[in-house]
Amino acid sequence: MEAAPKEISKTKAKQRYLRRKKERRKHRKQAQPKAGEKTGVVEHDSDNESEEEDVEEPAQVMEVDEREPAVPSFTEDTPQKTEKRPKKRRKLSEDAEEITTNDPAPSRSPSPVAAFPSFPLPTLPDAPTESALALQGLDQALIDAEVVDPAVVQSMSDSNEQGDAGACLSEEMRKRLHDLGITELFAVQTALLPFLLPSNPWQKALYQPYDPPRDICVSAPTGSGKTLAYAIPIIEILSTRIVTRLRALIVLPTRDLVTQVRETFEAIGKGRGLKIGTATGQHSFAHEQSQLVIDEADRLLAQSYQDWLIRILAATRPPKASAHHVLEDLLGTSSPDEHSCNYPDALNPAFMHLLPYPEFPSFISEKKEGSCQKLLFSATLTRDPAKLASLEFRDPKYFVVHRRPEQQNHDIENSVLDVATERFTFPDTLKEHMVICETAKKPLVLFHLVHQYHISNALIFTKSAESTARLVHLFDFFEKSQSSSFFANHYSYDAPVDMRKYVHRVGRTARAGKEGDAWTLVEEQEARYFKTMMKNASHLEKIKRERVRGRILNRLFRITRMLWVS
Ligand SMILES: Nc1ncnc2c1ncn2[C@@H]1O[C@H](COP(=O)(O)OP(=O)(O)OP(=O)(O)O)[C@@H](O)[C@H]1O
Incomplete structure (x- = not known):
């Protein structure tokens, strides 16, 4: 009995709802410009609508539209599903254009969607070239270097013209060099002698505190005659002095080199009244020095023991x-x-x-500066600006003895670039070989090479004293060759791990224009690293790969074992 009024009221409410729904539908139809035209708008009913209307959640509509655009739902409860949302923005803009053309009234037509300006895609800038990178931060003096062709040789007999290297030498020096069998000057010497021994008498003065001489840096291949390039001028300048003082200091990285350079000075300076001594650290470095020579400079600059450079430079300054x-x-x-x-x-x-x-008293404007001249020599000159700055050069002048292997006409820029990118110059007379082999078979490979090529004179580099001791047992020829000063063959029994070391090792042969062979035994696991190192230095094609047949090594192995057992 009590349910009746409720039913009636419910029915009335439903009727009201249906009426409103009908009205809404009618309004909607009127609002549509054409029957069946898509507007892309989803309407939401007001809050007082029934639960059935809540089915039309926008997210659901979108989901249906996106997944099944071709099959719209026509259920009565979800009328809005018939209205298709535009799938893509382009479609919408097309429609907008259509509307604009169909309806000329500007007020009613939606304004066309302005296209977004298209920005260029970000692109990577071009990588700087290797040469541009190498030149960055390079000392300007190195860029302005004087490049000397290593093939240049000047005979001393016909060098009498002004500016010739031989012409600036005293008669005594010429005679002495001739007695030593030196009849021509090598490239580095032809460039340096006129610079260090100028014809102007004022520039020849031992001390020039008012016009101090320029410091020099020299990059020249191994065995190219750098020692004579500084030994001759030092002897020529100092032999005019009367009182004995320490006037030139030569810094070298090893005792062997000290002995070698001392012998050169003694030979060249014989009869000139000069005393040549080797520093033992017991005497103080006096103040009278006029020249400081740093040979094998890259090796010395890599070592900072006892702050040698700081101490020496401090001693050159008053x-x-x-x-x-x-x-x-x-x-x-x-x-x-x-x-x-x-x-x-x-x-x-x-x-x-x-x-x-x-x-x-002297002129008040006179500035008295120390005039100690620094001379720096190396086959692998550093380009490290920090290391060069530590030498406190005064207006340095660079000499680069270099020829590009691929082009005979060497131009300055490329030669300097080669120095900057550590593409070192090797003696023209040097032949390089490498053998890739198993670690265990290295002694046999070396043994085989020595006998195959009838080597009687060689210098062998190893990485440890134990390796050397083992090899001494194997090769009696090694003892015989120890007394020899020139080695026609060089073996790197253990391959060097950096390019500079390789340059200095192979540079022990093919010196002073003589022929020489350098062999490097590369263990299989080192082969890749070694080849990459050579490739980076543009030197791989210069090294000839040699192979030793397994059959030969096996036979050698059997013989060695038999000898060992007996
Ligand atoms: N003008 C020359 N004529 C003949 N022989 C020379 C001449 N100049 C130098 N030599 C000889 O060349 C050899 C190598 O010279 P030096 O030791 O000066 O080379 P280097 O350039 O200092 O090499 P490294 O950088 O490997 O020490 C020496 O035996 C030297 O006597």
């Missing part, structure tokens, strides 16, 4: 005169013992204030 000393000097109360500087024949004027008497 200490500042303290006010106390100046006063004592003026009053004449200072004792000579307080000063380390005694009475040389010609004291570097930069050190004058250390003398135990007042400084004699």
